[in-house]
Amino acid sequence: MPTKSGSQRKRTALLLLLALTGCALRVPVRQLRLPDKLPPEELGALRAIYLVLRLADAETASPDKLSRAVALAAEIRRALEGPSSRVVAYQITASDEPADYFIEQSSATGVLWLNLPATEPDPPPQEVDASTATASARPVEASLKAPYHFYAEPGHRLILKDSVSAAHKSTSTAENQRALARLLAANLAKDLAVHPMTLHRVVEEGGEPELKEAYQAAKEQRWPAAVTLWKKVSTALSDDWTPLYNLGVAQEKEGRFDLAQEYYAMALERENSKSRPRKSTLRRLRNILATLNRLAPSSLEPAKGGAAHIPAWLRQKMAVLPMSNETVDIEAPQVVRAKLHQALASRGYRVLPLQEVDEKLKEIGLTDGGQLKAYSTQEIAKALDAELLFYSRLMDFRVIPLGIYYERVVQAHFTLTAAASRTLHGTRSTAQGAADTGDVVLDWEEKVQYQSVSEPKKWAEALAWQILERQVSKILKVQLKEETEILVLKCVNKLPAYFNP
Structure with missing residues (x-):
C-alpha cells in the first residue's frame, strides 16, 4: 500500500479539521x-x-x-x-x-x-531566465x-x-x-x-436535548434564552462540564470576564472530579483561565496628551545664531543658516525670526558669527530673550574640479545650548564658539561629501564641465544646494521630534 506524502497528510488533516469545526459556532471574544x-x-x-x-x-x-x-x-x-x-x-x-x-x-x-x-x-539576488534573457x-x-x-x-x-x-x-x-x-x-x-486581542471560543453543542436547544438559541443569536437553558441544565447534569463552559463563553462575549472566569473554573473542577477526566478538556480549560489571568485591569491611568503635555523644548524660544565661517565662501554661512532655520521651524521648534535675532545682536555689538566667543551664553540669551541657543560653525564648503578628480563637500559643527545653567551627570560642558555657557544639550558634526573619478582620456572634457557647473552654480546662488540640504536634514534628524496626539 503506497504511503502518503507529507503534503498529502497535511491536506487530509486540514480536511478533517474543517469537517469537525466547519459547522461549529465560533464566538469572537475581544480582550485587552x-x-x-x-x-x-x-x-x-x-x-x-x-x-x-x-x-x-x-x-x-x-x-x-x-x-x-x-x-x-x-x-x-x-x-x-x-x-x-x-x-x-x-x-x-x-x-x-x-x-x-x-x-x-x-x-x-x-x-x-x-x-x-x-x-x-x-x-x-537576481535570477536570469535563459529563455527570455530577463532578470527576476x-x-x-x-x-x-x-x-x-x-x-x-x-x-x-x-x-x-x-x-x-x-x-x-x-x-x-x-x-x-x-x-x-x-x-x-x-x-x-x-x-x-497593553494590547487588544481577538480570540474565538467554540460553543459546545452537547448531546442532551436541552443542550442542543440552548446551542440552537445561541446560533440564532438568542443569547439570553441560551444562558437560561445552560443554567438550568448545569444543575441537572451535575457531571457535565459543557453547560458551565458555555456560560463562561457567554459572559466573556459580553466582557464580563470575572464571571466568565468563575464559570470556566467550575467547568474545570467538574471535569477534573471525574474518575477518568479527558486530558484535552482539562488542558483547554486551563489555557483559557491562563489567558484570563493576563487581562489588563479596567482602571488604567490614561496616557499623557494634549497641549498641556507638549515638551518644554518645543515651547521654549530658540535662536539660530549667526554661523561662524572657516571657509573662503562669504555667502555660504547665510545660506546654510537660513535652511537650518527653516528645517527647525518645520519640525515644530519655536525659532525666532532671523532678522529679529540679527537686529537684537547688533544692539549689543555682535554682527558676525566669529564674534560669538566674546559673549557669554547668558548675555546672548538675555539680549534675545531666548531659552535655547543654536551655535554653528561652517568648516568646509567647496567644489574641487580637477578633471580626473571631482569633489563636493559641506561640513559643519553644531551645538545646542540651554541658557539656564544646570548640571548633567555631575559635570558642566562648554559650547564651541561661546565664552561662558549654560548647558550644552547636544554637540555634533555633520559632513556630506561627493567624490568622482573620470577616465584619464576624458579629463579635459570633465574639467571643463566641472568648472562651468561651479561658475553657473555661483551665479544662480545654488552652489552645493543638494549637499547643503542633505547636511541640514542630517542635522535636524539628530534632534528630538514631537508626535502630535
Whole structure:
C-alpha cells in the first residue's frame, strides 16, 4: 500500500479539521491583554514614552537610512498608541548616553532605548531566465533583531532589558524594509504595552436535548434564552462540564470576564472530579483561565496628551545664531543658516525670526558669527530673550574640479545650548564658539561629501564641465544646494521630534 506524502497528510488533516469545526459556532471574544514582558506594576511608565533610536553609524548614515529610522519611529508610535500608552517624542542618535535635557523637558514617564544594527538586509539576488534573457528577483527572507532597554522616569530606573526581532520574505528590498519596521513595532508593542486581542471560543453543542436547544438559541443569536437553558441544565447534569463552559463563553462575549472566569473554573473542577477526566478538556480549560489571568485591569491611568503635555523644548524660544565661517565662501554661512532655520521651524521648534535675532545682536555689538566667543551664553540669551541657543560653525564648503578628480563637500559643527545653567551627570560642558555657557544639550558634526573619478582620456572634457557647473552654480546662488540640504536634514534628524496626539 503506497504511503502518503507529507503534503498529502497535511491536506487530509486540514480536511478533517474543517469537517469537525466547519459547522461549529465560533464566538469572537475581544480582550485587552497585559504586556507579554513588562511587569504589570510598571505600566505607569508607558504614559509618556521618549523613544531613542540608537544608530551606531548615525553620524555617517545616508539620508535614506535616516528616513527609514524616522519611519520606524512612526511605526513604533502607532503600535504603542493606546488608552494608557503613548510615544511623545523620538530621537535618533549615535551616542550611548541618554539625552537628559530633552527627556526631562518632555515630562517623560519612560524612556525606550532601541539599538538598531548598522548593517541592513542585502537586496534580493537576481535570477536570469535563459529563455527570455530577463532578470527576476528571487524572494529573500530579511530579518532584523534589535536589543532594547526600557527605563522608568524620573530616575532613569531600568525596568526591562530584552530584544525584539522580525522577519519578512519578499522580492523587493523596499518592501522587506517596510515590513520589518511594521512587524518589529508590532512585536515591541506586545512586549511592552497593553494590547487588544481577538480570540474565538467554540460553543459546545452537547448531546442532551436541552443542550442542543440552548446551542440552537445561541446560533440564532438568542443569547439570553441560551444562558437560561445552560443554567438550568448545569444543575441537572451535575457531571457535565459543557453547560458551565458555555456560560463562561457567554459572559466573556459580553466582557464580563470575572464571571466568565468563575464559570470556566467550575467547568474545570467538574471535569477534573471525574474518575477518568479527558486530558484535552482539562488542558483547554486551563489555557483559557491562563489567558484570563493576563487581562489588563479596567482602571488604567490614561496616557499623557494634549497641549498641556507638549515638551518644554518645543515651547521654549530658540535662536539660530549667526554661523561662524572657516571657509573662503562669504555667502555660504547665510545660506546654510537660513535652511537650518527653516528645517527647525518645520519640525515644530519655536525659532525666532532671523532678522529679529540679527537686529537684537547688533544692539549689543555682535554682527558676525566669529564674534560669538566674546559673549557669554547668558548675555546672548538675555539680549534675545531666548531659552535655547543654536551655535554653528561652517568648516568646509567647496567644489574641487580637477578633471580626473571631482569633489563636493559641506561640513559643519553644531551645538545646542540651554541658557539656564544646570548640571548633567555631575559635570558642566562648554559650547564651541561661546565664552561662558549654560548647558550644552547636544554637540555634533555633520559632513556630506561627493567624490568622482573620470577616465584619464576624458579629463579635459570633465574639467571643463566641472568648472562651468561651479561658475553657473555661483551665479544662480545654488552652489552645493543638494549637499547643503542633505547636511541640514542630517542635522535636524539628530534632534528630538514631537508626535502630535
